[in-house]
Amino acid sequence: MDNSVIIGPEALPALAELLQRPAVSRVFVLVDGNTARQCLPLLLPHLPADYKLIEIPAGEEYKTLASCDTVWGELTAQHADRHAVLVNLGGGVVTDLGGFAAALYKRGIRFVQVPTTLLAQVDASVGGKTGVDFQGYKNQLGVFQAPAGVFIAPKFLETLDPRQLKSGYAEVVKHWLIADADAFNTNRRLGWLTDDWTSIIRESVALKQRIVASDPLEAGPRKLLNFGHTVGHALESYLLTQPGREALHGEAVAAGMVCESWLSVQRGLLSAEELDKIETFIFSVFDKLDFVTLETNAIAEFALQDKKNAGATINCTLLEGIGHGVYDQPVTVAEIAESLRYYHRLQA
Ligand SMILES: NC(=O)c1ccc[n+]([C@@H]2O[C@H](COP(=O)([O-])OP(=O)(O)OC[C@H]3O[C@@H](n4cnc5c(N)ncnc54)[C@H](O)[C@@H]3O)[C@@H](O)[C@H]2O)c1
Ligand SMILES: O=C(O)C(=O)C[C@@H](O)[C@H](O)[C@H](O)COP(=O)(O)O
Numbered sequence: 001m002d003n004s005v006i007i008g009p010e011a012l013p014a015l016a017e018l019l020q021r022p023a024v025s026r027v028f029v030l031v032d033g034n035t036a037r038q039c040l041p042l043l044l045p046h047l048p049a050d051y052k053l054i055e056i057p058a059g060e061e062y063k064t065l066a067s068c069d070t071v072w073g074e075l076t077a078q079h080a081d082r083h084a085v086l087v088n089l090g091g092g093v094v095t096d097l098g099g100f101a102a103a104l105y106k107r108g109i110r111f112v113q114v115p116t117t118l119l120a121q122v123d124a125s126v127g128g129k130t131g132v133d134f135q136g137y138k139n140q141l142g143v144f145q146a147p148a149g150v151f152i153a154p155k156f157l158e159t160l161d162p163r164q165l166k167s168g169y170a171e172v173v174k175h176w177l178i179a180d181a182d183a184f185n186t187n188r189r190l191g192w193l194t195d196d197w198t199s200i201i202r203e204s205v206a207l208k209q210r211i212v213a214s215d216p217l218e219a220g221p222r223k224l225l226n227f228g229h230t231v232g233h234a235l236e237s238y239l240l241t242q243p244g245r246e247a248l249h250g251e252a253v254a255a256g257m258v259c260e261s262w263l264s265v266q267r268g269l270l271s272a273e274e275l276d277k278i279e280t281f282i283f284s285v286f287d288k289l290d291f292v293t294l295e296t297n298a299i300a301e302f303a304l305q306d307k308k309n310a311g312a313t314i315n316c317t318l319l320e321g322i323g324h325g326v327y328d329q330p331v332t333v334a335e336i337a338e339s340l341r342y343y344h345r346l347q348a
C-alpha cells in the first residue's frame, strides 16, 4: 500500500513532479471551504495551470454520499477520463471522501493525498482506508484503496486551529499506546505541545505503515489501529445526532481510549497504575466530553455497527499493558455503557 509517503518541504515539489507526468491527463483538486482559503495558496505553485477545483463544505456532517455526488458530478461535467488524478487537499474528511469518490469514479481513477490537519498527516492519509458516513454510522461505506502517493507538508499546520491540532494528537497517543511504550512515557512527561511536529509525524506515520503493511485489509493486526474507536466512534456518532454537542474525531477517540483502557483493567490486561497514567495524560490535553449517565446505553448501542464485529459479538481492541494492543477482545453493549459511566464519574 501507499509506500510513497513523502514528508517535509520536499513533499509538494515531489507532487508537482508526479502531476507533470505524461500519464496524467487532467488534475482535479478537492478542497473544503477552509482548505480552499487556507491551504490552496501553498499548493498553487505546484499545480499545473489548467487544474480544476472541486469544493465541498467543511465538516464531518458533509462526509456523505451527497458530497461524493458533487465530486462525481464535477468530474463527469468536465469529462474526466481514467487518466485523471484527484488531489485531495484537506483534513481526514477530504482525504477519506476524496479517496472513496476517486476509487468509484469510472471504477477507479488515481488519487493523491495532501493532508492538511495533524490528524490526516499522522493517520487518515496513510493506509488506504477511504469512505463516507452513512445513516449516522461512521465510515459505513468505504473501500480500501491505496493512493498514488501521500505528500505531507507540515507547514500546512501553521493555520490549523489548536482544537484541531489536539484532535490529531489523539491518534498520535493511540499509536504510542498500542505499540510504543517508550514514546508514550517520554511524551507524557514533556507535554503535548512541541515545536517539532515533523518528527512526531514521521514517527507516527512509520508506526502506522508498519502495522498496515502487515495486514492491509484489517483481517488481524491492523485492528490495533482501531484502539479507542469502538467506544470513540459510538460517542462521535451519537453526538453527531445532537446539534451543538458534536465532538471532533480525535476528541471522541481520546474519550474512547480512556473507556477502553478501563475495560482492559476489568479484563486483567492492564494495571490500575497504567490506567491512571493514561487518564492523567489524556486529561492534561483533552477536556472531558459532555454526556449524561442516562445517555450511555444509547451511545453504547452504536458499537453494534462497529466494523470489527463478528455477528453479534462486539470485538474491541484493548491494551495488554501500555505499548501493547490486543485485538478481537469481545465486549458487550452493557460493558461499553459501564465504561462510559466510569468515564463520566472521573474528575478531569
Ligand atoms: N482513513 C483513516 O485511516 C482515518 C484515520 C483517522 C481519521 N479518519 C477520519 O478523518 C476525519 C477527521 O479528520 P480531521 O480531523 O482532519 O477533520 P476535517 O477534515 O474535518 O478537518 C478539520 C477542520 O480543519 C479545517 N482545516 C483543514 N486543514 C486546515 C488547515 N491547514 N488550516 C486551517 N483549517 C484547516 C477543515 O476545513 C475542517 O474544518 C474523520 O472523518 C475520521 O473518521 C480517517
Ligand atoms: O487505519 C486504520 O485502520 C484505523 O483504524 C485508523 C483510525 O484512526 C481511523 O479513524 C479509521 O478511519 C477507522 O476506521 P473504521 O474501520 O473503524 O471506520
Ligand SMILES: [Zn+2]
Binding pocket: 123, 171, 229, 249, 253
Ligand atoms: Zn481514528
